[in-house]
Amino acid sequence: MDNNIIHEDNKKVIEFLKKNPRLTNGPQVKKFEEKWSNWLGVKYSVFVNSGSAANLASISYLRTKYNDGEIIVPTITWVSDILSVFYNNFKPVFVDINKDNLAINEDLIEKAINKKTRAIFLTHVLGLNGLTEKIINLAKKNNLYLIEDVCESHGASFRNKKVGTYGDISNFSFYFAHHMSTIEGGMVCTNNREIYERIRIIRGHGLLRETSNLKLKKSISKKYNRLNNEFLFIYPGYNLRSTEINAIYGLNQIKRLDRNNNIRKKNFEYYLKNLNNKKYFINFNLHGSCNYAFIVLFNKEYQNLTFRNKFEKILRKNNIEFRRGLSGGGNQTLQPYKKYFKNKIKIVGKLPVTNIVHNYGYYIGNYPTLKIKKIKKICNILNSV
């Protein structure tokens, strides 16, 4: 991956610092939240200090509604999606993914739903859209929260609307390699005022004073009149705030987000066109996709350790950085961290696609400064394995 932060962004930060402003969460953060809401097409956004913080805040919101229950998650996702479920006393219920969009399988979601289910927490993987009509309807019909992890898919769309606008809550990351960067950072987005207010409170230690709803503030303060209303911790919260400096990066980066996304999309299309489709799977569902990393998935005849070792050796020799297992390193159900939680994971159905991705799926960086000549070279090297 290349550095998303360029000289122009740093110049904006330097200009800002010259005014010797207060740097903790303030007017620049608010401005960035408003710009982001406009760009995405939602009413409210809350800027936090990472995509993982966004995940944690979202599931902590659910904890203010339920004491326990199950949350349906995909096996291919990031670790903080699952940890945020555990930390909030929910049980992660894993199901397999689809091969063509690498996202959670709608039929398996349907099988996994029961009386204890509270939410569907889907991940849009590497820029591909993971939403379907059926998933949206299943959430509605069963009265479940739909949470979208869009940390890898800023700008992807479903039915001509950006993903991240369909769920009750959606989460974004502005980490180094993602579509845009605020050094570290994340956003929680929603159209629901109640969710927005609670996420603001959860971001700021659980303090009531973080809400912008004055009526709510007054009524709750009255209820707890023996406590100082400046220090009324009403929900289990954290300090997930970001700073004015990160917001300045965000405000400058968002200006070129669409332009950069278009370059990345073209890069990905060119890459797929030049890849040997005998060796590698290329029939991804690209409807509404907004890629930020080249996906490599071996076809059936090449799913063996000899080909895999050769592949990795050749890429290393040519200094092509890669990650095996796609997002999060593959099958999350195999990771050791789960042993630290009293809730035991549940897996509904078998995991055939997950196992292929885990063993024979990779990603390679795709970024706006990547030249077509270099993409061609990468394809030639991959095809030579």
Ligand SMILES: Cc1ncc(COP(=O)(O)O)c(C=O)c1O
């Ligand atoms: C799907 C997904 N969700 C969440 C995250 C976490 O974001 P962050 O690194 O900003 O904490 C990542 C990884 O970076 C991710 O790929």
